[in-house]
Amino acid sequence: MTTLALAKGRLQDATLARLAQAGIVVSPEQLESRRLVLTDAAGEYRFLLVKPGDVPIYVEHGVAQAGVCGRDVLLETEPDVYEPLDLGFGVCRLVVAGYPNADWRQTNRLSKMRVATKYPNVTQRHFQTRATPVEIIPLTGSVELAPVLGLADCIVDIVETGQTLAENGLVMLEEIATVSARCIVNRAAFHLDRARITQLLKRLAPSNDQGDGP
Ligand code: PRP
Numbered sequence: 001m002t003t004l005a006l007a008k009g010r011l012q013d014a015t016l017a018r019l020a021q022a023g024i025v026v027s028p029e030q031l032e033s034r035r036l037v038l039t040d041a042a043g044e045y046r047f048l049l050v051k052p053g054d055v056p057i058y059v060e061h062g063v064a065q066a067g068v069c070g071r072d073v074l075l076e077t078e079p080d081v082y083e084p085l086d087l088g089f090g091v092c093r094l095v096v097a098g099y100p101n102a103d104w105r106q107t108n109r110l111s112k113m114r115v116a117t118k119y120p121n122v123t124q125r126h127f128q129t130r131a132t133p134v135e136i137i138p139l140t141g142s143v144e145l146a147p148v149l150g151l152a153d154c155i156v157d158i159v160e161t162g163q164t165l166a167e168n169g170l171v172m173l174e175e176i177a178t179v180s181a182r183c184i185v186n187r188a189a190f191h192l193d194r195a196r197i198t199q200l201l202k203r204l205a206p207s208n209d210q211g212d213g214p
Contacts, residue, residue: 002045002196005059005067007052010160011181014089015068022203056081056184065189066197071179072158076119082185088206090181094122096174097165098147098154116146117156126156126176144168 006015016026024045030038038047048064055069056079072094074083096115116137117123127134137152144164146152158179159165159172183204190197 001039001043002066002193002200003048003064004045005048005050005055005064005069007055007067007069007073007181008049009052011052011068011070011090012049015087015181018087018089018204018206024203053077059184059186062186062188064186065193066183066185066200068181068183070158071177071182072119072122074182074184075122075177075179078121079184080187082187082190083182084185085183085201085205087181087183087204090179092158092160092179093172094119094156094176094179095159095172096126096154096156096176097144097159097170097172099169100171113154114152115154115156116143116152118143119156122176123156144170 006012016031019026019040025041026038026047027041036049038049039045040047048058050058052069052073053076055064055067056073056077058064059067059081060079068087070090070092071086072092075094112133112135113127114135114137115123115127116139118138118140120136120138123134123136137146139146143155143157145168146155147170148168154173155170156176162172165171183201185197185201
């Protein structure tokens with residue numbers, strides 16, 4: 001059996017839909033249960049449903065041969081895995097956001113700009129490239145609250161529809177990257193089980209585009 005680590009949350013339904021399109025079907029009974037390890041109807045695949053940030057950990061350590069998570073997670077954690085396939089769904093933007101009049105570009109600030117984020121590494125690298133020292137305030141969710149309550153001057157977060165920003169009076173100030181769901185593969189597993197992994201990638205590809213090959 002091939003084991004896949006799948007991100008719970010915003011990518012879960014689209015991931016299961018893509019698997020179903022590829023003929024890899026998980027029964028509704030399993031999906032409705034609280035089980036964290038699921039199998040497909042044909043008994044070919046085993047799925048681990050884990051937090052998005054944990055997907056690369058399971059894949060890098062070889063517990064799962066492959067996985068599906070957002071590119072935002074990969075940019076943040078830089079795991080040592082192959083990233084052969086852009087699945088094309090879950091498209092979001094990773095952005096700097098804040099109040100429309102935020103003085104985030106000013107270089108003559110007396111204090112470091114405070115940036116709240118779930119992506120401390122991406123944030124650090126981004127502001128380093130513009131030679132702007134920042135104080136990173138790491139949060140694990142509802143990041144938009146931070147500027148609203150004065151905890152931070154701006155945020156770095158993903159934006160999908162833009163609704164959360166708009167409803168909290170915030171705007172996108174700068175785009176850092178476009179992100180979407182990616183299939184990642186354990187390096188050793190790819191070489192040891194190349195035929196099966198290649199077949200899986202072909203089945204999951206949105207078209208015949210296989211992205212950047214490993
Ligand atoms: C993400 C992100 C934003 C929101 C953006 O959070 O961190 O808060 O979605 O989506 P939108 O542009 O469509 O409004 P998520 O829903 O994953 O929850 P979290 O804040 O608890 O991390």
